[in-house]
Amino acid sequence: MIARKTIENILLTILFLLPISGTLSAQEHQKETAENTEFDVTEMILHHVGDSHNFHILDWKGHPVSMPLPIILWTENGLVTFMSSEFHHDENATIVVEKEDQKFTLFHGKIYYANDEANSHGQYVDLDAEHHSINSRVLDLSITKNVFSMFLSMIVLILLFLSAAKSYKKSGNGAPKGIAKFMEPIIVFIRDEVAIPNIGEHKYKKYMPFLLTIFFFIWLNNIFGLIPFFPFSSNLSGNIGFTFTLAFITFIITTVVAKKNYWKHIFWMPGLPVAMKIFLAPIELIGMFVKPIALMIRLFANITAGHVIVLSLISLIFIMETIWVAPASVLFTVFISVIEILVVAIQAYIFTMLSALYFGQALEDEH
Numbered sequence: 001m002i003a004r005k006t007i008e009n010i011l012l013t014i015l016f017l018l019p020i021s022g023t024l025s026a027q028e029h030q031k032e033t034a035e036n037t038e039f040d041v042t043e044m045i046l047h048h049v050g051d052s053h054n055f056h057i058l059d060w061k062g063h064p065v066s067m068p069l070p071i072i073l074w075t076e077n078g079l080v081t082f083m084s085s086e087f088h089h090d091e092n093a094t095i096v097v098e099k100e101d102q103k104f105t106l107f108h109g110k111i112y113y114a115n116d117e118a119n120s121h122g123q124y125v126d127l128d129a130e131h132h133s134i135n136s137r138v139l140d141l142s143i144t145k146n147v148f149s150m151f152l153s154m155i156v157l158i159l160l161f162l163s164a165a166k167s168y169k170k171s172g173n174g175a176p177k178g179i180a181k182f183m184e185p186i187i188v189f190i191r192d193e194v195a196i197p198n199i200g201e202h203k204y205k206k207y208m209p210f211l212l213t214i215f216f217f218i219w220l221n222n223i224f225g226l227i228p229f230f231p232f233s234s235n236l237s238g239n240i241g242f243t244f245t246l247a248f249i250t251f252i253i254t255t256v257v258a259k260k261n262y263w264k265h266i267f268w269m270p271g272l273p274v275a276m277k278i279f280l281a282p283i284e285l286i287g288m289f290v291k292p293i294a295l296m297i298r299l300f301a302n303i304t305a306g307h308v309i310v311l312s313l314i315s316l317i318f319i320m321e322t323i324w325v326a327p328a329s330v331l332f333t334v335f336i337s338v339i340e341i342l343v344v345a346i347q348a349y350i351f352t353m354l355s356a357l358y359f360g361q362a363l364e365d366e367h
Contacts, residue, residue, distance in 0.1 A: 041312070041315045045307075045308055045315075049235050050109060052144060053068075053071060055148075057230045067231075068083040068085035069148060070082075070083060070084070072140075074138070075139070076102070080104075096124050105123070107123060107135075112137055113136045145233075146234050153217065154217075186216075190212055190352065191204070194353050194356050195207065195208055198359070203360075210253065211355065218347065218351055223344055226337070235307060240300050242300075243296045247299075250292060250355045254358045254361075257362055260366075261366040262362045266284040295351060295355070298350065302347050303344070306340045306343060314329060314330075317329050
């Protein structure tokens with residue numbers, strides 16, 4: 001049987017080398033692993049596909065090296081800010097941060113008002129029967145790992161498009177140079193294969209900026225999730241709040257630009273008996289909201305599934321408690337990781353294509 005400490009060190013090393021994102025600090029992970037008699041696969045996976053208040057970069061001589069991120073809280077006494085590095089651990093308990101005569105503690109990645117004294121597990125929160133904190137939550141406006149990654153992707157996209165525009169301007173004859181040679185085929189593909197077929201040749205131009213933005217934004221953030229080292233490794237597209245926001249924007253645009261014919265097909269389907277129109281109206285109305293929900297879940301589920309599969313394959317080594325499983329586990333992990341390179345682009349394309357399709361349905365003229 002492999003010693004638990006050896007297992008833990010191997011796991012942290014492999015996780016650093018694979019395209020996954022970590023959410024617990026190294027201290028939390030080591031403490032919880034030491035307390036558990038069995039390797040908890042579910043808990044480990046859920047922690048690593050979630051968000052975090054810092055970037056765990058690597059472990060050096062048994063000590064974690066992390067980049068702290070700003071903590072921004074709206075509390076009962078107003079705005080409170082500090083760095084996430086103040087949430088560290090001593091030998092027995094989580095250190096409580098005291099600001100503006102208030103105490104805060106980090107519990108399972110969430111910030112709560114802290115108790116004056118720690119419980120038997122060294123935690124400054126009260127727990128219910130299912131070990132969930134019952135302390136009051138703080139309104140958390142912090143720059144988490146996902147938020148940092150989102151801002152970083154926005155900056156990268158702005159620089160890419162400005163650079164492409166600059167190369168066109170310098171060329172004089174309109175021929176692409178530099179980064180524009182890479183960008184132009186993708187833009188032309190979105191225009192000719194996504195926007196025009198789904199929206200229409202005379203209507204697509206108005207929606208091209210949104211479609212291009214949504215495609216490159218999702219694709220780039222998906223790529224960031226595959227890069228295992230700082231400043232990347234976040235799982236932004238695997239965050240349901242992120243995919244909800246993108247799908248909600250698509251829903252709002254579809255609803256606002258929809259023509260009379262679109263609403264007619266929802267509430268009073270033409271060419272059908274009255275009884276059938278009454279029967280179909282609620283179904284079509286529900287379908288109008290199901291479309292963005294499906295859009296949201298599809299991106300979230302596919303991106304998260306890739307991370308979960310990779311983590312599950314690596315976990316086989318520690319579930320079976322033998323190093324002999326490692327070659328097959330790592331081989332399949334590499335195979336899945338290669339597939340993920342294709343999946344991140346495909347999911348960006350599908351989200352963009354479905355958005356264009358919804359716009360086209362809303363803009364369709366009456367035959």
